[in-house]
Amino acid sequence: MKILTVIGARPQFIKAAAVSKVLRSKYNEILIHTGQHYDENMSKVFFDELKIPIPDYNLTVGSGGHGVQTGNMLIKLEDIFVKEKPDLVLVYGDTNSTLAGALCASKLLIPVAHIEAGLRSFNMNMPEEQNRILTDHISTLLFTPTTSAVKNLYNEGIKNNIYNVGDVMYDAVKxxxxxxxxxxxxxxxxxxxxxxxxxxxxxxxxxxxxxxxxxxxxxxxxxxxxxxxxxxxxxxxxxxxxxxxxxxxxxxxxxxxxxxxxxxxxxxxxxxxxxxxxxxxxxxxxxxxxxxxxxxxxxxxxxxxxxxxxxxxxxxxxxxxxxxFSPSGIQKNIFGDGNASTEILNKISECSFN
The missing domain is CATH 3.40.50.2000 (Glycogen Phosphorylase B;)
Known part of the structure; x- marks a missing residue:
């Protein structure tokens, strides 16, 4: 199976550090860096420190308005998707890179897996909220970090292929x-x-x-x-x-x-x-x-x-x-056990995209 992963911002680099290592133990992963974060202190240092594989493609889209940035990503991603013919496109979180990767794949009828699905701030003025809702509704596999994220998806009528695997950022922190x-x-x-x-x-x-x-x-x-x-x-x-x-x-x-x-x-x-x-x-x-x-x-x-x-x-x-301010409660295990990446690999392995 060929998995094409789209990342572009600092939090996604951290999550990819945990997930890519596990995915590559079994599958061929093609990594695309959109260039949404391009400053060395916001991008290169993370790849160096976290031993993230060098991206196979860097779109170098840089900064810009939401429409310009997302549009440039879509144009460049489509050429790569057509060339690589992935079995699955993997996206993380709620950035413009997330939406562009999911939307491009969906238009080309390529299955989409969304890591960190189901999060909601319930503030539609946030670009991130728009991105995460749109991505969830066109995704094939939805990997949630918490039980409340599962409930959010159910409340929006999304009830299939939801897997509460825990938080991949917890994997990285551990x-x-x-x-x-x-x-x-x-x-x-x-x-x-x-x-x-x-x-x-x-x-x-x-x-x-x-x-x-x-x-x-x-x-x-x-x-x-x-x-x-x-x-x-x-x-x-x-x-x-x-x-x-x-x-x-x-x-x-x-x-x-x-x-x-x-x-x-x-x-x-x-x-x-x-x-x-x-x-x-x-x-x-x-x-x-x-x-x-x-x-x-x-x-x-x-x-x-x-x-x-x-x-x-x-x-x-x-x-x-x-x-x-001082915490008022005892910490609970609400983000999984730190093995979300392995759970994601297992669920992908169980699915057929042919």
Whole structure:
């Protein structure tokens, strides 16, 4: 069987590191990098660190509006799909790369497998929500990370070929945590005290592209007495400069980091403040209190478990959570046992696409 995998963004690189290794033990996998994330700190470093196979194709689409970016991907993907004639196309998550890969395959009547299916924020203003819903409804195999994701699919009338395999990011965290401990020296490089800093990531357009939202977040970070470590996403950096926002000395701004350094920062932080879906999960895996800079989350289980609090971009709520938020419940095993990649391989092996 020939499986064609489409990836293009940081979270997908991490998931592919876990899944590709397992898939290639049995099948021929062709890897396509769309180039959605192309900065070296957001792309190449992940392939190097995580030993992800070199992509067979790199579309180098770069940045751009949603229509331009997705359209360019579709044009280039179609030529590759026709040439390679895969038995199955595999996509991850909720990016423009996800939608382009699924849509192109569906139009060519090639079966689609969606890893991380069924997630819902119930906010259709989010491009990610549109991407994940559309992808789910044209997928042949739906691999969900949680039971609530299964329920979401059932509520939308999708009831066949759904497999709750657990979260492949948990596979990656389990595998790479010890490697990070041995190979990452970022805590010493930044002269940080363990469990005495707040790790913060900000990258979503709803926060970066809105001067009021970004200003509230930065002011809340400025006003805390705690050390803030902020790996600065290129888009966030652009808008901070554009809005003339000032960061106080308690905020230690660094370049975007690779996965091993990020894991090390997460495991040694006191708390995590983020608008990233993936980082919310990693916070849970690391048993760290998470403060989410959004009005909703697709990872509702982490909130229900008491380890994640939704504060939006309200400055007072952010400040209070940084100072006071503490998990209220005992962690539960809600993301599987760390063997999702093997479960995915087994389910694919059981299916016939001929």
């Amino acid at each position: 595998h790479f945590t010890n490697i990070s401990k041995e190979n990452s020296s970022i805590i010493d490089k930044l002269d940080l005290l363990k469990k005495k800093f707040i790790l913060t990531t900000i990258h979503r357009a709803e926060n970066t592209n809105n001067i009021s939202n970004l200003k509230n977040i930065i002011e809340a970070l400025n006003e805390t007495s705690k050390t803030i470590v902020l790996p600065l996403h290129p888009r966030t950096k652009k808008y901070i400069e554009s809005y003339n926002l000032v960061l106080n000395n308690n905020i230690k701004v660094i370049e975007p980091v690779g996965y091993l350094d990020m894991l090390n920062l997460e495991m040694n932080s006191e708390k995590i403040v983020t608008d990233s879906g993936g980082v919310q999960k990693e916070a849970y895996f690391m048993a760290k209190p998470c403060i989410t800079l959004r009005n909703e989350t697709e990872w509702v289980e982490t909130v229900e478990a008491g380890w994640n609090i939704i504060v939006g971009t309200n400055k007072d709520k952010i400040s209070k959570a940084i100072a006071e």
